[in-house]
Amino acid sequence: MTIKLYNSLTRKKEDFEPSTPGKVTMYVCGPTVYALSHIGHARSAVSFDSIQRFLRYRGFEVKYARNYTDVDDKIINKANEEGVPPQELAERFIKAFDDDMAALHVQLPDIRPKATESIEKIINVTGSLIKKGAAYEIDGDVYYSVRSKKDYGKLSGKNIDDLESGARVDVDERKKDPLDFALWKASKPGEPFWESPWGKGRPGWHIECTAMVMEWLGETIDIHGGGKDLIFPHHENEIAQSEAATGKAPYVKYWLHNGFVNIEKEKMSKSLGNILNIRDALVDHTAEAIRLFLLSSHYRSPIDYTRESLRDAESAVERFYKTVQRVSEEFPNVLEAEFCHSCIQDKLDEAFSPMEDDFNTAEVVGNLFKEMTRMNKALDEAKATGSRKGVWEELSYSLGIIKEASKFLGIFDRTPEEYFKDKNSRAAVPAEEVERLINERNEARKNKDFARADAIRKELLDKGILLEDSAKGTTWSVKTQ
């Protein structure tokens, strides 16, 4: 089956045919490292993580790069505020970003270039653009001339004249055209700088991605991803300067852009003060619930982060682990056995086919939940009839499908013990205290003092802890809220 994907450049769904059959070069815009990463960064990272995982799952040899923008005005400003060197600040937030990504089970890209490590390439590309007449130098700044490229605007569907009538661009009299953008900026005193043919300076924003792509992946690549907001001006400019520099088009064969995460129907923004950092989200929710929430809608759609949506996701994750728990109690050897891959090839193809249609993770998730219902039904049936005939295979097949899907979705890949330990670590009451109260309550139950027993249960429930009695004893868990 051919993979189809929506290409922002053509605004159409296209068959995916990498320029070298079987091999994929893929670049995704990473964070500017001057603050903690938020849930929007998580969405981009998780979306492209599942995409690159799926391409590998389908047998492509993938070379995947995601950069860190570690030199930028915002970094410099923040560093000055804190009185630390910009590079030190950047390194700190690179570490924080890596930690957040690891927590979300985002695989490490093959290559993680930093802008500051490609300065030489940036200078070379900038120089060649000047030589070709596509860029010009003024007082140590170098600008790209948008009028020099006749198809400027092809990604965002804009044309230069329309943009200028919008007139929201900085008016810099020195520039030939208000839309011309900086490739190289002369450094001001106290700013980090590198020596260049145009004096001491530092790179502009857009040029770094071009340089890193060329340095690590090649002059043209198969897939380039990022948030929707990057379409203009960032990716538009990247195309212009890259194609002008190499004379090769298209610079990127397939452009993929993920949608935004809103918070309670509002755009996340500094001014609204509703930025949700990844690590704050992880205080209340398991990484798996966050990941499921992100993968439960299509990567290009906007999604709304609310308390309810995360609670729903957490309940759904729990449904999976409860089902596995049930299987392990009633048919323990199913979990240990290796499932028969070839027996379920058809089922796998069917369950995963939505991924081939522009990476529709949401539909695959739906298919996995069908498997869970199937397993529970089989278990019920076995219990009711006393016959275990065929049940083992049924369970093994369903679990096999989920296990395979977890390879590219990055969810449902733990044991129930690991999941519940993770979830219960959020308890508001120390575990020893809970255990003590459970014992006290069981004493009361033994003495038929149900009033006392119920009072203890109520007390814990008010603190978000749920007690469940079963034949094997009383267990507790953090209530999903």
Added chain:
RNA sequence: GGCGGCGUACCCAAGUGGCAAGGGAGCAGUCUGCAAAACUGCCAUCCAGCGGUUCGAAUCCGCUCGCCGCCUCCA
């Protein structure tokens, strides 16, 4: 103003020409000291509205209404 997108049950969300996936909530049943949890079952003759194309449309086309994003170095 220019460009792009969206509108599917109580909520979230797939489906883009052939009888409307899935999750959450709700209700019922099983279970239980009572519960809770879990599981099972039920839950849109209908896809913002109006026209059109078609044997057949939530899916294609046109118009209307409503919402959102980008055009500010915000993923």
